Amino acid sequence: MNRLFTLKETLPGNIAACKQYPNAEVVLLDYNSDDGLSQWVYDHFREYIAQELLVFYQLIDPQPRFFSHAHSRNMAFCLATGDILCNVNADYHIAAEDLCYMNDKMQPSDPLALIAHLDNSERDNLGRLCLRKEDFELIGGFDERFKSYGYEDIDLNMRLKMADVRIEYMPAQFDNAYVDHEDRSRLENSYDYHHLKRAFLRKMAPGRTRVLFLYDDQHIEAGTLIKSGHNFPDIEEEGWLRGQWLQAGKEIWLEGLGTSTLRYREGSSQLIREDEIYEEVTDISSFQEILFKKSIIQNYQLMKNRRRSENFRANADGFGKGVVIKNFSEKIQLG
Known part of the structure; x- marks a missing residue:
């Protein structure tokens, strides 16, 4: 969503790489972007759509x-027609030799997945x-309970x-082939x-x-972060x-976090209650950092619960549901 600025750097080269490899298909999903993506694709890539090298979908x-x-990934993977699926984020570069490597490794009868090395990879x-x-x-796609960014x-x-699919790490040739960008762009399309x-x-x-998070609809979330x-x-x-x-003059009242209403007095970028002093996060970089941490924590909790359950299948009611327009003309319903 709203990643035209990176696609302008990656999509032309990625399509050129796929042109050198038979049976490659580039699936591009416009996930309700408002940055001009659809018009840019229409103006510059209709030739590749006609060649069936690029398939463009707009979520409606x-x-x-x-x-x-x-x-979004579930939708794109469900729309892909190939037997082998490769996730390519908008900021990824790929090369023809990458496709050859993956095709050689992936055999129809071998349950194998290639992933980035968690310890050695950049975010x-x-x-x-x-x-x-x-x-x-088999595993029900990406778990759609995961929100925002991470895990x-x-x-x-x-x-x-858990489903007995063999895992191998991608070689170093895949590392660092991406467009660098600020963390803000990872979060700016989040709730x-x-x-x-x-x-x-x-x-x-x-x-x-x-930490205390106060939202504009008057709900609050609180928790204790740990290393x-x-x-x-x-x-x-x-x-x-x-x-x-609730804002009450120079006080902020918090309800639902304990057995009684907690009343804090506002100081200079502070909330004060007896010996408790909360400091407000006021600078942009720190605010973005705490947003990033919150997203990571929420999704990590979901993953931990999944591990305990020993159930590898997600999305019991289906996944990747929606209605899309294919190549500016054909309506398709998923799920």
Whole structure:
């Protein structure tokens, strides 16, 4: 969603790479973007659409306001006609030799998936994935409960292992072949980016920070962030507490986070209640960082619960549902 600025750098080269490889198909999904993507494709890529090298889909129902990595990928993978599926984010570069490598590795009778190495990869590489379509369908696609950014691809890799699909890491030639961009672009199409009004932090002990998130619809989310052994932020077992907040003059009242209403006095970028002092996150970079952490934490909790359940199949009611327009003309319903 709204990644035209990276597609302008990657799509022409990716199509050129696929032209050198027989039976390659580039599936591009416009997930309700408002940055001019559809017009740009119409103006510059109708030749490749006519050649059936590029297949362009526009999502028309639903018309999501916010981006879902899981749902958008599920739609694209369901629309693809090949036996082998390769996830190519809008900021990825691919080469003809990459396609040859993946085709040589992926055999019809071998349940194998190629993924980015979690320990050695930059964040931008983690979404790289190649697998058989039948294995993708077996595990129920990407888990559409995952919102915003983070872990939906790692969760899928874990479920592939649970389903006895063999996992191999992609070689170093795939690393760093992407368009670098700010973290803001990962978050700006999320619900939190548009509706989180204020955020407050309170350092409780080394490695423990209490956070308050106040939303513009008056709901609040609170939790205690902790350091973890997997290099990503985590939250204490109680998880997120949810309630309501109310501005009352120079006070903010919080309800639903305990047995009684919590009343905080507003100071200079602070919330104060007896010996509790929360500092407001006011600068843009810190605000974006806490949004990123929140997204990572929420999705990590889902993945942990999935691991405990030992159930590899997601989306019991189906996945990748929606209505799209194919190549500016044909309406198709999925699911």
